[in-house]
Amino acid sequence: MAKKVALLQGNEACAMGAVYAGAKFFGGYPITPSTEVAEVLSKELPKVGGKFIQMEDEIGAMASVIGASLTGAKSITATSGPGVSLKQELIGYACIAEVPCVIINVMRGGPSTGMPTGPGQSDVMQAMWGTHGDHAAIALVPNSCQEIFSETVRAFNLAEKYRMPVQVLFDEIVGHMRERIVFPEPGELEVIDREAPTEGPDTYKPYDATKGQVPPLASFGSGYKFHVTGLNKADDGFPTTKASLVDAEERRQIAKVMDNVADIESNEEYLTEDAEVIIWAYGSTSRSARYAVNELRSQGIKAGLFRPITLWPFPAKRTAQLAVQCKAIVVSEMNLGQMIYEVERVAKGNCVVAGEFRVDGEPINPGQIMKKVKEVI
Amino acid sequence: MAERYELRFSGAGGQGLITAGIILAEAASIIEGRSAVQSQSYGPEARGGASKSEVIISDQPIDYPKATIVDACLAMTQEAADKYANGIKDGGLLLLDADFVQRAPQGNFKVYRLPIMRMAKEDIGREIVANVVALGAVIGLTGVVSKEAGEQAVLRKVPEAFKELNKKAYNMGYEKGKELLN
Numbered sequence: 332m333a334k335k336v337a338l339l340q341g342n343e344a345c346a347m348g349a350v351y352a353g354a355k356f357f358g359g360y361p362i363t364p365s366t367e368v369a370e371v372l373s374k375e376l377p378k379v380g381g382k383f384i385q386m387e388d389e390i391g392a393m394a395s396v397i398g399a400s401l402t403g404a405k406s407i408t409a410t411s412g413p414g415v416s417l418k419q420e421l422i423g424y425a426c427i428a429e430v431p432c433v434i435i436n437v438m439r440g441g442p443s444t445g446m447p448t449g450p451g452q453s454d455v456m457q458a459m460w461g462t463h464g465d466h467a468a469i470a471l472v473p474n475s476c477q478e479i480f481s482e483t484v485r486a487f488n489l490a491e492k493y494r495m496p497v498q499v500l501f502d503e504i505v506g507h508m509r510e511r512i513v514f515p516e517p518g519e520l521e522v523i524d525r526e527a528p529t530e531g532p533d534t535y536k537p538y539d540a541t542k543g544q545v546p547p548l549a550s551f552g553s554g555y556k557f558h559v560t561g562l563n564k565a566d567d568g569f570p571t572t573k574a575s576l577v578d579a580e581e582r583r584q585i586a587k588v589m590d591n592v593a594d595i596e597s598n599e600e601y602l603t604e605d606a607e608v609i610i611w612a613y614g615s616t617s618r619s620a621r622y623a624v625n626e627l628r629s630q631g632i633k634a635g636l637f638r639p640i641t642l643w644p645f646p647a648k649r650t651a652q653l654a655v656q657c658k659a660i661v662v663s664e665m666n667l668g669q670m671i672y673e674v675e676r677v678a679k680g681n682c683v684v685a686g687e688f689r690v691d692g693e694p695i696n697p698g699q700i701m702k703k704v705k706e707v708i
Numbered sequence: 709m710a711e712r713y714e715l716r717f718s719g720a721g722g723q724g725l726i727t728a729g730i731i732l733a734e735a736a737s738i739i740e741g742r743s744a745v746q747s748q749s750y751g752p753e754a755r756g757g758a759s760k761s762e763v764i765i766s767d768q769p770i771d772y773p774k775a776t777i778v779d780a781c782l783a784m785t786q787e788a789a790d791k792y793a794n795g796i797k798d799g800g801l802l803l804l805d806a807d808f809v810q811r812a813p814q815g816n817f818k819v820y821r822l823p824i825m826r827m828a829k830e831d832i833g834r835e836i837v838a839n840v841v842a843l844g845a846v847i848g849l850t851g852v853v854s855k856e857a858g859e860q861a862v863l864r865k866v867p868e869a870f871k872e873l874n875k876k877a878y879n880m881g882y883e884k885g886k887e888l889l890n
Binding site: 504507508510615618619621694 | 733734737743744745747770772773776
């Protein structure tokens with residue numbers, strides 16, 4: 332039988348990806364340009380026995396997502412820059428309490444209310460460092476409607492597997508444009524469910540590191556009782572200030588991500604093998620970059636594209652390798668230079684690192700990337 | 709048509725031009741199985757003011773999703789023509805509503821005129837189908853998708869009770885668009 336296809340907006344594809352992944356809860360507060368994610372989930376979740384709640388604000392929405400996830404429901408919220416700012420304290424709470432959840436950020440211009448209907452990529456550092464304190468972050472940056480679907484599924488998988496919040500960031504351009512989606516059949520994409528504890532409620536400890544880097548999380552309502560807090564805690568979940576316990580917990584929570592970068596990382600490369608200049612771009616900007624690469628190649632300039640799909644953890648190893656092999660890296664992003672700092676950090680002066688930025692609400696077009704490449708070569 | 713083909717529909721917000729763009733993208737990508745990307749200007753000022761919808765069609769995967777140089781452009785109002793009928797390729801085409809656009813933008817492209825709103829109102833009997841008349845005319849003029857794919861895409865989009873009305877609107881637009889080429 333032919334697979335089901337549809338012409339969908341990126342935001343609609345995101346919602347359908349969440350349903351495919353087994354999402355059972357959405358708590359959110361509508362905000363342009365992310366609203367269609369909520370709109371579609373308000374229709375689709377009840378059909379699969381899930382719940383949709385429009386909360387009083389973005390903070391309440393994030394709190395509801397954490398609460399729902401603790402009952403075992405795969406949970407998601409969707410918002411844009413100002414909403415993500417409001418959610419930051421609770422994102423940190425989800426990090427330290429190790430509660431799986433997915434946060435969609437359809438990026439617009441900013442800071443503050445900024446330009447609600449214009450695209451931006453200026454929340455990418457926020458995705459890593461928006462909440463305070465040492466922590467690891469996972470952030471995914473798809474660049475097409477089909478990939479938004481599959482990366483939303485992967486976001487749930489990573490959230491459940493590593494027991495932490497995972498952010499999916501795409502800009503307004505990809506969020507609102509329409510492309511054909513081929514719906515994967517059930518089973519075609521991997522769907523990871525949360526690991527359940529093997530011991531009974533009497534001996535269960537929610538942060539027992541002897542069970543592995545990611546201790547299993549019991550669901551409230553299934554007979555298990557445990558304490559959840561934003562304070563540093565011992566393995567039973569109750570607060571502690573004991574130095575050795577605090578230190579071990581902090582380090583484990585970062586190591587569970589950084590020791591597994593190979594599992595979490597995902598990149599695409601296009602004609603990088605012999606490239607003298609590599610354009611380093613993500614989201615909709617990477618589509619302009621790919622167009623630019625083809626044009627530059629037709630003019631005899633050896634250009635290539637490196638596109639992170641996992642933006643955090645930062646693809647340090649591969650970016651460092653490329654910096655050694657090429658003459659220049661052009662980082663292009665719809666902000667005034669954010670990921671370029673990471674690229675410069677790992678390039679260690681082995682190649683020229685230049686930026687091509689834009690923050691006027693218009694997309695970065697292939698022409699301006701080509702111009703920058705010609706300047707640096 | 710291996711290369712990318714870029715279309716822009718512009719008019720007043722509320723005239724259904726985003727819908728026309730979506731229907732064309734469905735005709736190309738769902739019915740003909742090619743690549744298409746549809747996007748729109750998305751502003752708080754869109755309703756009533758000038759609005760635009762862009763469709764890129766190709767036999768290859770489409771990278772840059774916005775228009776680079778437009779092959780075919782539609783402008784339903786003077787404001788839309790002034791604001792969006794630009795970046796049209798040499799030898800490209802511009803279709804204007806004959807009653808609502810007095811001043812055509814200058815350029816090395818062919819300008820065609822059809823009284824699209826009047827056709828919808830007087831010949832079909834419903835102004836609301838002007839976007840479908842326009843879609844038919846653009847497909848007739850450009851041949852960017854087949855007549856049948858366009859019609860199927862229109863019919864997929866409209867409720868049962870309005871299928872005949874929209875079919876009539878599409879076919880009238882298509883025939884008039886094709887006649888312009890003679």
